[in-house]
Amino acid sequence: MVRYLNFYYYMSTIKHYYEKALSEIEKGKSLNDLYQIMYKYEKLEDYNACAGILKAINKKTNQKGK
Secondary structure, eight states, rough: OOHHHHHHHHHHHHHHHHHHHHHHHTTTHHHHHHHHHHHHHTTTTOOHHHHHHHHHHHHHHHHHHH
C-alpha cells in the first residue's frame, strides 16, 4: 500500500507540473523560459517537477512539426 501511495504522489506531482507548464505555454511563455525553470528544479533535485515540465515541452515541440 505504501508503494502505491508513493507512486500516486510522484505521478500526481509530475501531472501538476505538466499541467502548469502547458498552461504557461498557452499564456505565451517561451520554451527557453521553461528550460530555465526546469534547470532550477534540477539544481534543487526536484526531478518530478523536471519530468512534468519536460513532458509539456516535448508535447509542444512535437505539435509544431505536425
